[in-house]
Amino acid sequence: MTTSDDATLRLLHERYAQPLWRYVFSLTRDSYQSEDIVQETLLKAWNSPRILDEPVEEVRGWMFTVARNLVIDQSRSARSRHERSIERLPEEASADHADQIFDEILIHDALAALSEPHRQVVVLAYYGACSTQQIAAELGIADGTVKSRLHYGMRALKLALQERGVTR
Structure with missing residues (x-):
């Protein structure tokens, strides 16, 4: 220019x-x-x-x-x-949570297969983040009983998940 x-x-x-x-x-x-x-x-x-x-x-x-x-x-x-202008942008795309939802359903179903005493201890330990002493105090049972139920409950949960196609 x-x-x-x-x-x-x-x-x-x-x-x-x-x-x-x-x-x-x-x-x-x-x-x-x-x-x-x-x-x-x-x-x-x-x-x-x-x-x-x-x-x-x-x-x-x-x-x-x-x-x-x-x-x-x-x-x-x-x-x-x-084309149409808009005042506000649409909400952002979010990640697909379908796998997470299916995992939750699968775990819930496997937990339902456990006996009530085993399910109580496993849920309190893993979802409630409680120690064995806290679980024993809450359920009114001995600490050794909590440990035993937790051990056998986890074995039963593993088996229940394997029966539903989860391998490992």
Whole structure:
């Protein structure tokens, strides 16, 4: 771009950018779209070599006509008919929790296969994060009994999970 090109573009912008933007904004009510259309209008004027040789009022009228036609063209385009702006973004995609849900169902089903005393101890130990002493105090049984039930309950749980297709 030469110095005269810079001066021409600067002159066009100084004279017409603000009035064009206000006019286009009154048509579109969209500041981003208005800026794009004004920029395109100024570029068309800059690419028209004899535009600055015309009287100022004719140039102004020509630029407003070009801007209006660009607004019309843009509103008729397929993009504007299919795109809709929204105020708020849709919620973000979340991870699929289906595997976690199936695992929970499988464990719940396997726990249901245990005897009540074994299930109580396993649930308190692993889901309640209780120590063997806390479990013994809560259930009113000896600490050794809790350890025994926990051991045999875990073996039964492992077997129940293997019967349901969980291997390991």
